[in-house]
Amino acid sequence: MAAVDDKRDFVSQLQDRTKRFVLRSIKVFKALPSNEEARIVGKQFLRSTSSVGANYRAVCRARSQNEFFAKISITIEEADESLFWMEIMSESGILPFEKLSALMTEAEELVKILSKARKNTK
Template identity: 55%
Template sequence: MNENSSKVDFAEIMRNRTKKFVVDNIKFFRTLPKTEEAKIIGRQLLRSSSSVGANYSAACRARSQAEFHSKLSIVVEEADESVFWMEILVEAQVVKSSELNYLSDEANQILKIASASRKTVSSKNR
């Protein structure tokens, strides 16, 4: 397998992974208590997590290294924001941390991968 093929495979795996992250957050949102604060914070989480998937998908179609870097930067920001809203849900005792273990772990992994990818792109452009 050549380098280009492995990059395409990795991008496809990440595209599927970020899409699953969105779907899993939608499913989680449906389980939230029907309180006003749960709805508000839950919607914030839905917005940020769905942006992770949408912007990673857009990064895969980027027309330039600069556009790729820009879209990855948004993925990093939105994954970080998703982690933040998950922390708020737990700290405000809207949900138990055990309900968010998988999603929180996945958000942090996506954040690390996207950050590392962005750093690699940045170093290549120097």
């Protein structure tokens, strides 16, 4: 029974963590300069980050192992895409790296955690 409780705690904590990732991303989005390139990249960034939280919720509701695998794969892709857009924002000078580094670290950690969970389903 302890293993089941541990799994539930892990799932709940990861749901909270992915939601916080989205909320932190909204703050970054709001801090973007108001120019055309920032708006274009920012919208892509916000779509991918919000997809991480929404898709992880869907992972938790998967009705089969195949559905779980498919949905967690989407979540990993979106977390990695979020990281890509943060790299673009930093390297293009839209936002300084210092404003993005903590969120980039979180995205990297989420990719690793989710990838390990996916690997364990095989």
